[in-house]
Amino acid sequence: MGQTTTQPLKKSYVLNLVLALMSMMLVLPFIWMVLTSVKHITEVGDASWVPGAAGWQWSNYLDVFQAIPFDLYMWNSVLVASWVTLLVLVTSSMAAYSFTRIDWPGRDKVFFLYLATMMLPGLVTMIPNFQIMIHLRLVDTLTGLVIPAASTAFGTFLLRQFMLSIPRSYDESASMDGASHWSIYCDIILPLARPGLITLGIFTFISNYHSFFWPLVMLRTQEKYTLPIGLLHFETAAGESTHLLMAAVTMSILPAIVVFLLFQKFLIKGIQLGGVKG
Amino acid sequence: MSVSASKKRRALISGLAFLTxxxxxxGLFTIFPVFFSIGMAFTNWDLTQHNMFKDVPLRFVGFDNFVELFRNLYFWQYLGNTLFLMIGIPFAMAGSLGAALLLNQNARSILRRGGLLLLATVGLTGACLLLVTLGMAASATVILVVSVAVAVLMTGTVGGSMVYRTLFYMPHFTAGVATFLLWKKMYDPLTGPINQALNPVLSGLEPMVLAAPDRTFSWLAIALVLVIGWLAMSWIGKMRGECADGDLGPAAFVLCVLLLLAPLLFLGFRAMPRYLWFPLSVGAVLITLFHAGRFLWSERMRARGPWEGAGGALLLTGGLLTLSLILFGLSLVSHHLPAMAAEGLDPPRWLVAYHWAKPALMIMAFWGAIGSNNMLLYLAALSNVPQDLMEAADIDGAGAIQKFWYVTWPQLAPTTFFILTMSVIIGLQGGFEMARAMTEGGPAGATTTLSYYIYSEGFETGRLGYASAVAWIMFIMVFSITIVNWKFGSRYVND
Structure with a gap:
């Protein structure tokens, strides 16, 4: 009996140590990033990670706003990601409602078709989509970033999984009372599917916040740049000012970290429910 | 009758209304573009020929784009790059599994009994030693990094595995252009922290290599190759056992042989000194042919379904292949080490060196992949491993490794298979973002993947028809992996 009490404790020390070392290795790049972002320009590239005689230059963060319109990039990114998230939530939840709560003929075949589009490489549709954007005169607009992303098969799939787990008895009694599909959708299903909606919302927001390929193709003028595109051009132009770049990088990943810390629980549940992606 | 018909019609109308x-x-941005894209792949659509200044008529060219593609050496180089980068997948999976196994141990608060103090001391000394041996003796850096390490340890000790999970997941969650640019700066050959840490290590290693007696490293290279041979032999033994038990069908067997032999022989041909490669490859082919013949023509085999047991065998073969490639790489390094040391051991130039750019990207991807969604999937699967199986194994006196190998690993097989196929699908389409942000596909096309190729042909050169053809070739590859997933995934799960 004595063994069973000491064994886990000893194991726990080792385990904690191993886990801490591993997380340390994974976090090291971020530490270097933050430290470099507060170095004086003359000390960038020194072997010492910590700012030296010139002191900690917190003003680098203000200098970023002088060098590039960082606030504008951030605003564009957040604006696009928010719109996409809103639209995806509406289109996916309505489609998922149709696929789980209304028994229309041919429903399952159509759903299968939806699933099939999930395995289509995005690159196949990118080239024609760009031609469509040219014809709709949406190249170099933020609208052109939002519209093609406004519905995803993945979102429909994820919310369908969530809605299948809501017992049908809830809405059947409502439909006995003569409630329309629209009011069942708004008043019963949406509130019950809230965890699913939050999960999908976070996924969509973050992946669009990081989105790179499509904005890179679409955006031409600096005022329209989203953060990833702005950072890319800043890196090319900045040359030796690594400290400013690191300050910009730090500020750009901060929102992602905050969102993650706030919504961790939903995200992890969503990943385990819906497979991969995100 | 009419009531139900009208009800059906009403359901159809409202169902479609919700779907609208x-x-x-x-329809506009997926279905229509798909058909549009198929059409494009068979035309000579080229923005340098068809624009407002120059209007060469657009015409259908049949399979010309595809023929050109297969004749184009760049296509093959870029396909090779894509596949090369996918070698990182098994490592990333092993990393995720390891992390999940550790997190699953449920590191709990051990504040009692002065555990915290002990841990802090051990962590401090360990990290100091590590950093000093790495040559980063610059005292301010050491103190700072060590104090962060201790902070991590302390929060982890208090908060349990939740804290570690968050830290593990952070590289994946923040992955994007921002972190790619961060790594680009870290890989800088002169001012990056990676080479600044490697420099003192390598200059310490140099005299040791030069002082070693002649041929030491050649013998080491041969020994490593022999280990590969031994691994292959035990693999054959295992396959043979499975065939004899009727667990493995002939088609699955052939697939495994191809998977194992083709990359090794090809890489050997490209990179190995002839005195190693030639006897090894001839031996391997002869032995495999002999065994393959015996399996395929034996009575037992013909009674089996051809694809019996493919999933497990493929996983095993993939693991073996990975291990062999590591040994293979080590063997090559030790073969070349004396010559390299004589010229002076310099740290790699990473992103600007042709042979180091891909490994550099793989290391970065590994960093992001350890704590990724795959780790979370493994964690979920681990919590589903039946407790009574574990207890039964305990009663039988199984050790930790045995328990993992005979209880946990088989239980994880469906998850592993799912993660593997998804990673391959993502890997085939991947590599664009990091290449565009870090190397622009260079040096000399070393990091240009298929997705980057499609981007540069479709959006930079403007050869829309050709780019579409490449995209459809990529689709065919992704599609066949998906079929494999469907066919064997479900079978494997049912086992």
């Missing part, structure tokens, strides 16, 4: 917003978007 989604269908408009999917």
């Amino acid at each position: 917003p989604n269908i408009i978007c999917v």
